[in-house]
Amino acid sequence: VILLFCYSVAGQNSLFDWVRDHRVHHKFSDTDADPHNANRGFFFSHIGWLMCKKHPEVIAKGNQLDLSDLFADPLVRYYQKAFIYFRFFLCFIIPPCMATYLWGEDIIVSFITLSFIRYVLSLNFTFLVNSAAHLYGYKPYDTRIFPSQNKWVSLVAMGEGWHNYHHVFPWDYRAAEFGTYSLNITTLWLDLFARIGWAYDMKKPSEKMVRAHAVKYAGVEHPHEVNEEEAMELESEEDKMTAFDYIKNKPSVENANVEDKPIEQISNVETVVKSKSVEEDIHPTVQKRHIKNMNDIASNNNDSIEPISDSDRTTKNKSVEQMNGFESIINNKTGDFINSFHTMMKNNPAVEPMTGFDSLIMTGGILIKDKAA
Numbered sequence: 131v132i133l134l135f136c137y138s139v140a141g142q143n144s145l146f147d148w149v150r151d152h153r154v155h156h157k158f159s160d161t162d163a164d165p166h167n168a169n170r171g172f173f174f175s176h177i178g179w180l181m182c183k184k185h186p187e188v189i190a191k192g193n194q195l196d197l198s199d200l201f202a203d204p205l206v207r208y209y210q211k212a213f214i215y216f217r218f219f220l221c222f223i224i225p226p227c228m229a230t231y232l233w234g235e236d237i238i239v240s241f242i243t244l245s246f247i248r249y250v251l252s253l254n255f256t257f258l259v260n261s262a263a264h265l266y267g268y269k270p271y272d273t274r275i276f277p278s279q280n281k282w283v284s285l286v287a288m289g290e291g292w293h294n295y296h297h298v299f300p301w302d303y304r305a306a307e308f309g310t311y312s313l314n315i316t317t318l319w320l321d322l323f324a325r326i327g328w329a330y331d332m333k334k335p336s337e338k339m340v341r342a343h344a345v346k347y348a349g350v351e352h353p354h355e356v357n358e359e360e361a362m363e364l365e366s367e368e369d370k371m372t373a374f375d376y377i378k379n380k381p382s383v384e385n386a387n388v389e390d391k392p393i394e395q396i397s398n399v400e401t402v403v404k405s406k407s408v409e410e411d412i413h414p415t416v417q418k419r420h421i422k423n424m425n426d427i428a429s430n431n432n433d434s435i436e437p438i439s440d441s442d443r444t445t446k447n448k449s450v451e452q453m454n455g456f457e458s459i460i461n462n463k464t465g466d467f468i469n470s471f472h473t474m475m476k477n478n479p480a481v482e483p484m485t486g487f488d489s490l491i492m493t494g495g496i497l498i499k500d501k502a503a
Contacts, residue, residue, distance in 0.1 A: 133328070134209055134216075141221035141249055142256070144213040146200055154192045156300050160264065160276045163187040168264035168276045176254075176261035221249065255286040263293035271298045271307075271340070272347040281313060289314030298343060303332040307340055 137145060151165045160168045165188050166179040200206050209216065225248070226240030267278025271294050283291030284306075290296075292306035292314070304317045311318040323329035 131205065134205060135220060138213075138216040138220035139225070140252060140256075141217050142253070144210055146197075146206055146210045149200060150192055150195065150197060153195050153197075154188060155260075156297065157195070158187075158191055159297060161187070163191040166260040168261065172261050172265060175264060176257045179260075221245075256290075258283045259287050259290045259293065263291050267291075267294070269294045270348050271295050271344045273349055274347065284313040289316040298347075299335050299340070302334045303329070304334060309334075 134145065142148060143151070155164050155166065158164050162185050165184065166175045167185075168175040170178075222245045225244040226235075226237065229235040229240040229244060230237045263278060263280045263283045264276045265278070267280035267283075269275070269278050275294070275297055277293035277297040279294045280291040283293070285291070289305060295302070295307050296305045303320055304314065306314050306317070309317050320329050320332065324332055
């Protein structure tokens, strides 16, 4: 109850809406299903998303989330009904009245400073997490995502600016690797709440997991030593399920065959060529399983390969289906189709929109990340 009162002072959306939007944001970060998609620019991700209708994908994916814990909480249900009154009185009326009553502040000054200036500043400090922390900063844990480490955002948002780490390990209650209190006041409050029983089940990843993820996905040296073998061992059943859920629910994935089965069961004739960048669409766990095979494939295909004509391809029953003008599902064997595919990509105007984007080819159960010239 006390936390609900504190939340009302911030004057943001209802608790139910906030939790739902935050879960959608993490599950589909910086895609069309993200309520404040940073791909649409600073203004939109900062405050523009509150000034226009939600993208259809945001609504569709939000309706698919499991929100049973919120519906089962009687306090959340009651707060949702009385939210307008809580926000009006606790955010705009009570703060200036307290200043006037307790230490004799002028009522006009109290309303200007506590009802308006405080409200505008607190909202913008919070919104910087969605905008600045997704567009500016460094990425020591994963360079393939938008969220970044931004100490200035952490300074004004009480520790919420260590966003690259937060999106890699969203279940870490500290929202930062080291959990120090200097630029992370939120962690201090959570630790205090844990001491009095208000916060519990506080989780954080092991140091080994953080090190391994940083070395593999950030492409920079981490402060702690880690070798490649140790990094490659970071593969648990939880990681695999997370990767599958990520691909299964991605708005850009349209292949029903891939959605129906775990990653390990995708056959060697199922290939997805997507119009969006591989860095944005493919979960790190999927990429890391096949990255070691790339050099083997390159070495096995040193011999020149004659391009396969359309008639030969038909004779050999090697199908190429056009999807949406430039997306394709390709069924073929490993190796001998790669050159002909590049020829098709260069000469076929129907696939021209993919020029400059990464192509994803899965043939023979091996993921190949290549560049369409």
